[in-house]
Amino acid sequence: MSKAISSNLGYPRIGGNREWKRALERFWSGKQSEESFLKEIEQLRLGLLQKQKEHGIELIPVGDFSLYDHVLDTSVMFGIIPERFKKANGEVSLQDYFAIARGSKGAVASSMTKWFNTNYHYIVPELQNATPKLTHNRPLTYYREAKEKLGINGKPVFLGPITFLKLAKGYEEEQFDKLLDQFLPLYETILQELEQEGAEWVQIDEPILATSILPDDLQRFERVYQRLNIAAPNLNLLLQTYFESVGYYEEIIDLPVQGIGLDFVLDEGENLASLRRFGFPDDKVLAAGVIDGRNVWRANLKDKTALLAKIKESVPAERLIVQPSTSLLHVPVTVKSETALDPLLKDGLAFADEKLLEVQVLTKWLNLGDKAVVKEINDSAAKIDKLNQSSSRNVASVQNAVNNLQEYRADRQSPFKDRQKLQEKRFNLPVLPSTSIGSLPQTSEVRKARQSWRKGEWNEEQYEGYVKNQIVKWIDIQEQIGLDVLIHGEFERNDMVEYFGEKLGGFATTKNAWVQSYGSRCVKPPLVYGDVHFLEPMTVKESVFAQSLTNKPVKGMLTGPVTILNWSFVSDHIKKQDVLYQIALALREEVETLEENNIQMIQVDEPALREGLPLKRSKWDDYLSTAVYAFKLATASVQDETQIHTHMCYSEFQDIIDAINDLDADVIAIEAALSHGELIATFENKVYDKGIGLGVYDIHSPRIPEKTEVITTINRALQVLDPKLFWINPDCGLKTRTEEEAIPALEVMVNAAREVREQL
Ligand code: GLN
Ligand code: ZN
Numbered sequence: 001m002s003k004a005i006s007s008n009l010g011y012p013r014i015g016g017n018r019e020w021k022r023a024l025e026r027f028w029s030g031k032q033s034e035e036s037f038l039k040e041i042e043q044l045r046l047g048l049l050q051k052q053k054e055h056g057i058e059l060i061p062v063g064d065f066s067l068y069d070h071v072l073d074t075s076v077m078f079g080i081i082p083e084r085f086k087k088a089n090g091e092v093s094l095q096d097y098f099a100i101a102r103g104s105k106g107a108v109a110s111s112m113t114k115w116f117n118t119n120y121h122y123i124v125p126e127l128q129n130a131t132p133k134l135t136h137n138r139p140l141t142y143y144r145e146a147k148e149k150l151g152i153n154g155k156p157v158f159l160g161p162i163t164f165l166k167l168a169k170g171y172e173e174e175q176f177d178k179l180l181d182q183f184l185p186l187y188e189t190i191l192q193e194l195e196q197e198g199a200e201w202v203q204i205d206e207p208i209l210a211t212s213i214l215p216d217d218l219q220r221f222e223r224v225y226q227r228l229n230i231a232a233p234n235l236n237l238l239l240q241t242y243f244e245s246v247g248y249y250e251e252i253i254d255l256p257v258q259g260i261g262l263d264f265v266l267d268e269g270e271n272l273a274s275l276r277r278f279g280f281p282d283d284k285v286l287a288a289g290v291i292d293g294r295n296v297w298r299a300n301l302k303d304k305t306a307l308l309a310k311i312k313e314s315v316p317a318e319r320l321i322v323q324p325s326t327s328l329l330h331v332p333v334t335v336k337s338e339t340a341l342d343p344l345l346k347d348g349l350a351f352a353d354e355k356l357l358e359v360q361v362l363t364k365w366l367n368l369g370d371k372a373v374v375k376e377i378n379d380s381a382a383k384i385d386k387l388n389q390s391s392s393r394n395v396a397s398v399q400n401a402v403n404n405l406q407e408y409r410a411d412r413q414s415p416f417k418d419r420q421k422l423q424e425k426r427f428n429l430p431v432l433p434s435t436s437i438g439s440l441p442q443t444s445e446v447r448k449a450r451q452s453w454r455k456g457e458w459n460e461e462q463y464e465g466y467v468k469n470q471i472v473k474w475i476d477i478q479e480q481i482g483l484d485v486l487i488h489g490e491f492e493r494n495d496m497v498e499y500f501g502e503k504l505g506g507f508a509t510t511k512n513a514w515v516q517s518y519g520s521r522c523v524k525p526p527l528v529y530g531d532v533h534f535l536e537p538m539t540v541k542e543s544v545f546a547q548s549l550t551n552k553p554v555k556g557m558l559t560g561p562v563t564i565l566n567w568s569f570v571s572d573h574i575k576k577q578d579v580l581y582q583i584a585l586a587l588r589e590e591v592e593t594l595e596e597n598n599i600q601m602i603q604v605d606e607p608a609l610r611e612g613l614p615l616k617r618s619k620w621d622d623y624l625s626t627a628v629y630a631f632k633l634a635t636a637s638v639q640d641e642t643q644i645h646t647h648m649c650y651s652e653f654q655d656i657i658d659a660i661n662d663l664d665a666d667v668i669a670i671e672a673a674l675s676h677g678e679l680i681a682t683f684e685n686k687v688y689d690k691g692i693g694l695g696v697y698d699i700h701s702p703r704i705p706e707k708t709e710v711i712t713t714i715n716r717a718l719q720v721l722d723p724k725l726f727w728i729n730p731d732c733g734l735k736t737r738t739e740e741e742a743i744p745a746l747e748v749m750v751n752a753a754r755e756v757r758e759q760l
Contacts, residue, residue, distance in 0.1 A: 001285065001318050001319065002318055003317060003318055003367045004317040004318065004320045004321070004322055004363050004366035004367075005058045005059055005299055005321055005322070005363065006056055006057050006058050006059070006321075006322050006323070006356075006359045006360055006362075006363040007057060007058065007059035007060075007061075007155065007287060007319075007321045007322065007323040007359070008052055008057045008059070008060060008061055008323060008324060008328065008356060008359070009061060009064075009156060009157070009205075009242070009261070009289075009293065009323060009324060009326060009328070009575075009676040010061050010064035010201065010326075010327025010328060010329050011048050011049075011052055011061065011064065011065075011298035011327075011328050011329070011352060012328055012329055012332070012333050012352050012515065012516070013048075013066060013329070013516060014046075014333070014334070014514060014515075014516055015044055015047075016333045016334060016337065016512075017512070018514055019040075019044055020041070020521060021520040021521075021522055023037060023040050023041060023044070024067070024068075024410075024417075024519070024520040025520055028098065028102075028232045028325070028520075032485065034094055036495075038094075041306050042145075043065065045065045045145075045416045045471050046145075046146075046149055046150060046363070047151055048065065049062065049146055049152055049154070050114055050150060050355060051353070051742055053150070053152060055353055055354065055356035055357055055360065055662060056357065056358065056359070056360030056363075057356055057360070058363075059155045059201060059321065059323075060146070060152055060154050060155060061154065061155050061156075061157040061293070061327075061404075062139070062142040062143055062145070062146045062152070062154030062155065062156055062157065063138060063139045063141075063142035063143070063154075063156045063157050063158060064157045064327060064329075065139065065142070065317060065717050066095075066362055066684075067097065067098075067379055068097070068098065068101045068123070068519050068520075069121075069122050069123050069518070070122070070158075070159065070518070071115075071122035071123055071124075071125065071159065071164070072100060072101055072110075072122070072123040072125075072157065073138060074125070074138075074164055075100075075123070075125040075126075075168075076092055076097055076100075076135070077134065077135060077136060077137075077252035078130075078132045078133065078134065078135070078183065078186060079092075079130075079132060079133045079135045080125050080126065080127060080130050080132060080168075081096070081100065081130070082100060082107075082110055082126045082128075082495055083128070083129070084107040084108075085099055085104075085107055087101050092135070092245050096658075100123065101123050101519060102701065103698075103700075103701035103702070103703055104330075104698075105378040108669045108698065108701060108703070109123075109698075109700065109701050110123050110124055110125075110126055111123075111124040111169075112124065112518055112650065112700070113650060113651065114610070114611040114651055116210075116211075116615060117205055117243060117515055117611055117612060117613060117614070117615060118243075118294070118611070119515075119523065119525075119566065119567055119608065119611065119751070120329060120330065120515075120516060120517065120518070121168065121517065121518035121650060124167065124168065124169055125164070125167065125168035125169070125170075126168070127148050127165075127168045127169065127179065128170035128171070130170070130179075131182075131187070131583045132179075132182050132183050132186060132589060133545045134186040134189055134190070135148055136195075137189070137190050137193050138158070139156035139157070139158050139190055139194060139202065140156070140190065140193050140194055140197060140215065141551055142154070143155065143156045143197060143199055143229070144197065147197075147198075149506065152262075153198075153200065154199075155199075155200075155201045155202065155203050155238075156194055156199060156202045156203070157202070157203040157205065157240075158190070158202070158203075158204065158205065159204075159205050160205055160206040160239070161180060161183045161184065161187055161224055161226075162180070162206060162217065162220055162221060162224060163205060163206045163208040163209075164183070165180060165183070166208045167180055167208075167215065170295050172653040176220075177220070179356065179618045180220065180224065184224065184227055184228075187231075187279070188227065188228065188361075189707060191228060191231050191235055192231055192232050193233040194232070194235060195232040195233075195234050196587075198233070199235060199380065200236055201236045201238055201259070202235060202236070202237060202238065203238045203261070204237060204238065204239055204240060204242045204257075205240045206221075206239055206240065206241060206243075206592060206756060207240075207242050207243055209221075209239075209241040209246045209247070209248075209252060210241050210242065210243045210244035210245065210246055210263070210615050210616075211244075211247075211615040211616060212247060212249075212615070212616045212617045212618070213247060213248070216246055218251050219257055221251075221252070222251075222255065222256075223239070223291055225239065225255045225256050225257050228255050228257075228263060228485075229256040229257060231622065232474065235287075236258040236259060236286055236632065237257040237258055237259070238257065238258065238259035238260070238261055238285070238321075239252075239257045239259070239260050239261065239263060240261035240287065240327055241260075241261060241263065242261070242293070242326040242327075243266065243294075243326060243615055244263065244266055244270075244614065244615045244616060245262075245263065245266070245270035245271040245274070246262065246271065247616065249274035249278060250272070250274075250278050253281055253284070254278055254281065255280070257284070258283075258284060258285060259284055259285035259286070259287055260280075260284060260285075260286060260287065260322070261289060261321075262287070262288065262289060263285035263484060264288055264289055264292075264307060264311070264325065265289060265290065265291070265292045265294075265325040265327065266291050266294075266325065269351035270399060271308060272287045272307070272311070275311065275314050275315075276310065276313070276314065279314055279405045280315045281414065282665045284319070285320070285321055286311070286319060286320055286321070287320075287321040287323055288308070288311055288320055288321065288322060288323065288583075289323055289324055289325030289326065290304055290307055290308060290311075290322060290323075290324075290325070290362065291304070291323070291324045291325065291330065291350075291355050291362070292324070292325055292327055292355075292572075293324035293325045293326030293327060293328055293330060293355070294325070294330050294331070295331070295569055295570075295572065296331055296332065296349050296350065296351055296513070296527065296569040297348060297349060297350065297384075297569070297571060297572060297727065298347070298348050298349055298350040298354070298358075298378055298383060298384060299355075299358050299379055299380065300381050300384050301358065301362065301365075301373075301376060301377040301380040301381065302377055302378075302380070304358070304362055305362065305370075305377060306361060307366050308320075308322070308365070308366060308679040312366070315629065316457035317366040317367060320366060321360065321612075322359050322362050322363045322366065323359060324355055324359065328352040328355060329515070329516065330515060331347055331351050331355070331508070331515060331707055332351045332352065332512070332513035332514055332515055332524075332624050333351055333352050333353060333512075333514075334351050334352065334353040334454050335349045335350065335351050335354055335359065336353070337511060337512035337513075338510050338511055338512065338513065339511065340511055341508065342508070342511065342733075344387055344390060344456060345387065345508055345527070345529055347358065347383040347386070347387070348383060348384060348387040348529065348571075349527075350520070351513065358380075361373045361377070362369065362482055363536055363567060365377070369634065378486075382684070387529070387573075388573055390530070392506060392529065392530030392531065392532065393529070393530045393571075393573060393574075393683055394531070394566075395505075395506070395530065395531035395533060397533070398506075398531040398532065398533045398582055398644045399583075401532060401582075401585055401587070402578050402582055402726060405581060405633070407736060408585065408588070408633060408637075409630060409636060409637055410633045410636050411632065411636050411664070412441075412631040412636050412638075412640065412644075412664055413639070413640050414640045415691050416664065416666065416689070419640045419641075419643075419666060420666070420690075420691075421465045422640050422641045423640075423641060423643050423666060425602075426600065426641050427553055427600070427616055427643070429484050429485070430484060430721040430730050430757060431723055431724065431726075431757055431760060432714070432723065432727070432753050432756060432757050432760075433484040433485055433727055433728065434482070434483050434484050434485070434727070434728040434749065434753045435483060435484060435485035435486075435487070435555070435667055435669070435727060435728070435729050436478075436483065436487055436498075436729055436733075436734060436746065437487075437605075437647050437649075437694070437699075437732050437733040437734070438487050438490055438555075438557045438603065438605065438647070438732060438733045438734035438735055439487075439489065439490040439493070439496075439733030440470075440474050440487070440489035440490070440491070440733075440734050440735070440742065441734055441735065441736075441737050441738055441739050441741075441742050442491070442735045442736070443739065446470065446491055449465070449466045450492075452595045458661065463696040467491045467492045467542065468492040468545060469488065470489060471488050471489060471491065471542065471545060471546050472549060474487075474488075474489045474498055475517050475546055475550050475554075476500045478552075478599050478741060478746075479550060479552065479709065480684045481743070481750050482745050482749060482750045482754075483552075483746065484552065485552065485553050485554075485555060485601065486546070486550060486552050486554045486555070487546075487554065487555055487557060488542050488543055488545070488546035488557065489546075490557060490733070490735070491542075492542055494524075495523055495524065496559045496563070496605065496733075497523075497525065497526060497563065497564055497567040497568060498523075498524055498525070498526050499538075499559075500526075500538060500558075500559055500564055501525075501526025501527075501528075501568060502526070502562075503535065503536070503538040504532055504533065504534065504535065504538075504583070504586055505530070505531075505532065505533040505534070505535045505586075506528060506529065506530040506531050506533060506582070507526045507527065507528055507529075507532065507568070508527045508529055509524070509526045509527070510524060510526075510527065512524075513525070513527075513569075515698055521736070523567065524691075525567050525568050525569050526568050526569070526581055527568065527569050527571075528565075528568045528569065528571055529571050530571075531582060532579060532582035532583050532586055533582065533586055533588040534585075534586040534587075537590065538558075538590055538591045539556060539557060539558060539590065539594065540556075540562040540590075540593055540597050540599075541595055543556045543557070543594060543597070543599050544597050544598075544599065547598070547599060553600055553601050554599070554601075554643060554706060555599075555603045556591075556594040556599040556601065556602040556603065557602075557603050557605075558587060558590060558591065558602065558603065558605070558634075559581040559604070559605050560587070560604045560605055560606040560609075560630075560631055560634065560646065561580055561581075561584040561587055561630040561631065561634050562580065562606050562608055562609050562612060562627045562631065563605060563607055563608035563609070564583050565579060565580050565583060565608075565612075565739060566611065566612045567608055571665050574749045575735060577626055577723060580626065580627075580630045581630060581633065582636075583630070584630040584631070584633040584634040585605070585633065585634075587634040587635075588633060588634050588635075588637055590635060591604070591637065592637055592638070595642050597640050598716065600641070600642055600643065601642070601643040601644075601645060602635070602638070602642065602643070602644055603644075603645035603646065603647060603669075604634060604645070604646050604665070605646060605647045605648075606627075606630065606631060606646055606647070606663075607647065607649045607650065607651075607657075607732075609627055609648060609651075609656070609658060609660075610648065610651035610652065610653060612627065612658070621705075624656065624659040624662075627659070628659055628662045628663055631646070631663045631665075632663065632664060633689065635665070638662070643666045643667060644664075644665045644666050644667075645665060645666065645667045645668070645669065645691075646663060646665040646667075646668050646669075647668065647669045647670070647732075648660070648668065648671065649671035649672050649695070649731060649732040650732070651671075652678075652679075652680060653670060653682070654678065654679065654682045657682060657683075657686045657688060658686075659686075661688055661689070661690065663685075664690075665690065665691075666691055667690065667691030667692065667693065667727060668688060668690070668691065668692050668693070669692075669693040669695070669727060669729045670692065670693070671695045671732055672694035672696075672713075672717075672731065677716065679694060680694060680716055680717050680720060681720075682722050683717075683720040683721055688725075688726070689722075690725065690728065691725050691726075691727055692721060692725055692726060693726065693727030693728060694713075694717050694721075694729030695711075695729060695730055695732065696710050696713045696714055696717075696728060696729070696730065696749060697713075697730050697731065697745060697748075697749060698731055699731050699732050699734055699736070699745075700729045700731070700732070700735070700736070702737070702738075702741050704744050704745045704748065705742060705745060705746070705749070707748050707751055707752050707755070709756060710748055710749055710752035711752045711756055714726075714752060714753065714756045715756065718756070723760055728749060728750075728752075728753040728757075729749075730731055730745070730746070730749065734746075
């Protein structure tokens with residue numbers, strides 16, 4: 001390279017108006033033919049590449065685009081198809097591809113789990129009896145496409161072999177190296193073909209390097225990259241890491257590749273410290289991730305040039321690639337669509353497109369110096385300064401409360417055993433009580449009603465009346481089904497975090513700031529831009545109304561502080577931990593208000609607790625104790641008779657059971673179906689001594705479970721958990737299901753519970 005160049009690691013797939021999601025769902029529902037679907041998708045994909053070019057990116061990623069998930073793409077490319085989806089002729093149709101992800105009539109979907117510490121979910125590769133083969137060279141296909149159709153000499157992006165295997169399941173640790181040997185020749189072929197085609201750079205993602213890897217793994221990296229480097233000597237391999245600093249800096253920068261990508265945003269500068277301490281090899285390019293790829297705030301370009309100046313002391317500009325710290329998959333597309341935001345706040349934001357422009361400015365700065373970009377740099381600093389001075393970031397009462405947390409009791413009055421007796425008396429539930437997680441089908445009718453209200457076509461009263469009717473209808477349905485503990489159904493909520501974002505002070509919600517969560521499902525995380533505070537009751541009206549309709553307990557339903565924090569875009573002007581406590585104190589007021597209004601069970605969901613864990617184990621204790629404290633701050637002020645529930649899902653909980661126990665919730669409902677029994681086994685040697693329901697069926701598939709299946713799952717759980725403490729519930733909320741799916745599934749569940757109950 002003769003100068004610094006700008007690059008990107010990955011770009012949102014969903015399109016500025018979620019065209020991607022719409023196309024997928026049209027295709028799935030059978031409303032669009034495969035041919036026209038693929039045409040539409042191709043246009044979208046090319047448009048995204050073109051846009052990156054227009055935003056000044058020189059090294060544009062290709063192949064990061066996906067029809068569902070990039071890990072699933074990797075599996076399918078290597079012919080890793082779970083047995084139950086295999087066809088006799090060995091072919092994998094588009095339908096099969098989606099079936100692996102979503103399940104089909106005859107077969108359950110592959111597990112899905114969180115992509116490192118993000119809210120993106122990937123499809124877990126199943127390697128049982130796998131014989132990997134290269135079914136098609138995916139990176140090559142997209143490299144060619146960009147070159148032929150747009151004249152872009154792209155940078156193919158794909159998952160490296162070690163991370164891929166680490167994310168997979170279905171093999172024993174001893175088999176790792178043997179498996180690796182089966183994949184290596186396939187990777188060699190991919191690289192050789194790309195080399196022949198004229199590719200200059202490839203980005204091989206190995207985010208596993210930011211986790212606590214072992215010396216064994218390090219040796220594997222040496223072995224693997226040695227071979228890949230020899231296989232394609234004229235291709236530049238960029239080994240890309242992200243999400244945290246790398247644990248073995250000195251060893252990693254010495255790996256036989258031509259470029260190393262490091263995250264310089266997270267971790268308070270650990271990678272930078274290593275760079276300054278150990279230097280960087282003269283024969284390599286450093287891809288410096290200096291723009292935050294995980295957050296939506298405008299970068300203070302003054303600070304960023306200072307950061308680059310430090311980096312430049314170790315690596316000259318002509319060996320630097322400037323880029324975001326991670327793929328931009330995790331941020332929305334453009335701030336331009338946010339026409340309704342307060343300009344002060346809007347000026348403080350940068351989504352994917354604006355981040356690319358920041359990358360462009362910083363690259364110019366490296367190559368041409370201050371003068372070329374002085375206006376952009378000063379402008380960014382001024383805008384951020386103005387927002388920092390605003391009243392929303394200086395709410396004295398909130399800041400005082402967080403500075404005096406000792407004034408808030410964060411433990412229940414009595415230990416669980418004593419509370420349990422009081423609660424048993426109060427609720428008088430049967431053994432194996434049945435309940436559900438919170439949301440009920442958000443039908444198109446429900447969403448339409450909300451839209452009419454948002455657009456002003458319906459007034460407040462009409463909308464409220466509609467929600468009330470839904471609640472009436474579903475309280476009745478739940479009573480008919482015979483559930484023991486009911487829910488109001490969350491019909492008034494668009495999303496479990498955004499809803500609270502709309503009601504809490506210090507939050508703003510956006511019009512169009514969507515990001516992909518899993519498959520076609522997108523979420524619109526709210527923005528925490530100021531000090532967070534309680535304004536008025538947020539959930540009381542609906543809960544009280546629902547409870548007035550039935551003698552059975554109806555759970556109040558809140559999203560917990562850790563989840564609200566993790567699923568929002570949180571301003572970086574104050575410490576994350578302080579924002580967490582601000583949220584916890586606001587929720588505490590809501591919990592107290594529910595209790596005052598005679599809501600006797602209150603569920604505070606924390607599905608994001610696990611995913612927020614730092615990647616390195618050494619940082620876990622700090623994170624978990626803060627998270628547990630925040631949960632208790634939000635929930636512990638209630639009376640002993642009030643039953644606190646919580647819920648968690650779509651994560652591996654095996655190694656944080658103790659922390660979950662420490663939350664001191666009276667009941668936890670936890671997802672278990674997707675881990676195919678692995679979670680249940682955990683309790684063979686872990687004591688969990690409070691109420692617990694392990695999800696007994698998978699809600700993310702449209703399939704209605706068989707009663708015998710559910711009974712087997714319950715019985716299996718009862719071998720390791722105390723029947724007196726066991727609850728029966730689905731894996732997660734039923735929001736994405738239709739009524740025709742939800743009702744019979746709940747009936748099956750309740751009947752299964754009855755049958756097991758009778759045998760006890
Ligand atoms: N109460 C929420 C619901 O039922 C929980 C959702 C979640 O855990 N992701 O939808
Ligand atoms: Zn859930």
